[in-house]
Amino acid sequence: MGVTERNTQEAKIPVVDFSKIINHTSSTSSSSSSCWVEARAQVCQALEEYGCFVATLSDADADEYNKIFGSLDELFGFPKEIKLQNTYDKPFRGYHSPNDVHEGLGIDDPTNPQAIHNFANLFWPNGNHPNFSESADGYAKVVVRLDETVTRMIFEHYGVDNKWCESHIGATDYVLRLHKYDGAGAAGEEHMALPEHTDMNLTTIIHQNHVNGLEVKIANGDWVPFDVSPNSFIFMTGDGFQVWSNDRIKPCVHRVMMSDKEVRYSVLLSTFHSGTISVPEELIDDQHPLRYKPLNHLQYLASQLGQNYRVCVNNFCGL
Ligand SMILES: O=C(O)CCC(=O)C(=O)O
Numbered sequence: 383m384g385v386t387e388r389n390t391q392e393a394k395i396p397v398v399d400f401s402k403i404i405n406h407t408s409s410t411s412s413s414s415s416s417c418w419v420e421a422r423a424q425v426c427q428a429l430e431e432y433g434c435f436v437a438t439l440s441d442a443d444a445d446e447y448n449k450i451f452g453s454l455d456e457l458f459g460f461p462k463e464i465k466l467q468n469t470y471d472k473p474f475r476g477y478h479s480p481n482d483v484h485e486g487l488g489i490d491d492p493t494n495p496q497a498i499h500n501f502a503n504l505f506w507p508n509g510n511h512p513n514f515s516e517s518a519d520g521y522a523k524v525v526v527r528l529d530e531t532v533t534r535m536i537f538e539h540y541g542v543d544n545k546w547c548e549s550h551i552g553a554t555d556y557v558l559r560l561h562k563y564d565g566a567g568a569a570g571e572e573h574m575a576l577p578e579h580t581d582m583n584l585t586t587i588i589h590q591n592h593v594n595g596l597e598v599k600i601a602n603g604d605w606v607p608f609d610v611s612p613n614s615f616i617f618m619t620g621d622g623f624q625v626w627s628n629d630r631i632k633p634c635v636h637r638v639m640m641s642d643k644e645v646r647y648s649v650l651l652s653t654f655h656s657g658t659i660s661v662p663e664e665l666i667d668d669q670h671p672l673r674y675k676p677l678n679h680l681q682y683l684a685s686q687l688g689q690n691y692r693v694c695v696n697n698f699c700g701l
């Protein structure tokens with residue numbers, strides 16, 4: 383297959399149903415329930431094989447977590463000088479615009495309502511956007527809950543003590559990223575809007591509007607599209623979980639190809655470790671000797687700045 387050909391027939395990204403595990407009206411299902419145990423096995427098998435899976439949430443809540451798309455035309459319509467004010471001290475958090483068709487804005491620490499308010503204030507200083515803060519806050523709560531749930535499943539599946547899971551979750555930094563891909567200039571011709579890469583973070587959860595474009599590379603080299611629906615979220619593992627799992631979990635290789643003239647919007651939750659990621663002792667044995675030194679996540683991100691190539695995690699902390 384060539385670069386732009388893809389496998390739409392056989393391979394599909396595994397789908398895991400979270401509608402009974404996470405919803406707005408009840409608390410997260412208990413880890414001894416049969417749907418939890420089944421989903422946990424599916425999640426970890428998919429992460430080892432594909433580095434990703436599609437999580438489906440309850441249809442009944444779809445209006446709630448799709449509200450955020452209602453503000454994005456207006457948000458990205460602001461002049462570039464305003465978007466450029468979206469900056470943070472830590473790398474890979476603020477506004478970026480790597481090419482003519484793609485731009486992104488970021489909200490660091492979106493579980494803190496003040497952080498969302500400060501971001502909204504850059505664009506609507508008089509507080510005159512009726513829905514943005516509320517919809518971003520509601521969205522962040524849903525995806526952070528999904529991320530915590532999957533993280534618990536991963537620690538449990540590999541038999542790592544719950545106290546390490548809680549301290550890992552406590553040390554997780556969240557960033558909400560809003561992306562726009564503009565197909566208009568391409569006159570309907572397929573083009574690469576974001577080249578093939580893995581994410582440097584721990585996990586990424588992506589939800590999007592109705593315009594397809596995200597693709598995942600599977601083991602045989604074929605590209606498999608993420609088929610969108612209003613209640614599906616793709617969950618990907620990045621370099622951080624490759625290190626944590628001592629190479630059991632794969633980082634997901636993905637790209638964005640646009641062929642539509644319509645605008646694609648995606649909303650991402652990206653997670654980083656605020657300290658050091660170490661391989662748990664439960665994941666080191668004769669078949670899996672230790673492959674990584676502890677990874678200081680912020681230093682890893684900082685090491686990428688000013689480079690015109692990607693510092694890969696094996697070179698950064700591989701043994
Ligand atoms: O916007 C998307 O759907 C993917 C973005 C992405 O892969 C990234 O920012 O690393």
Ligand SMILES: [Fe+2]
Binds near residue numbers: 579581636
């Ligand atoms: Fe990515």
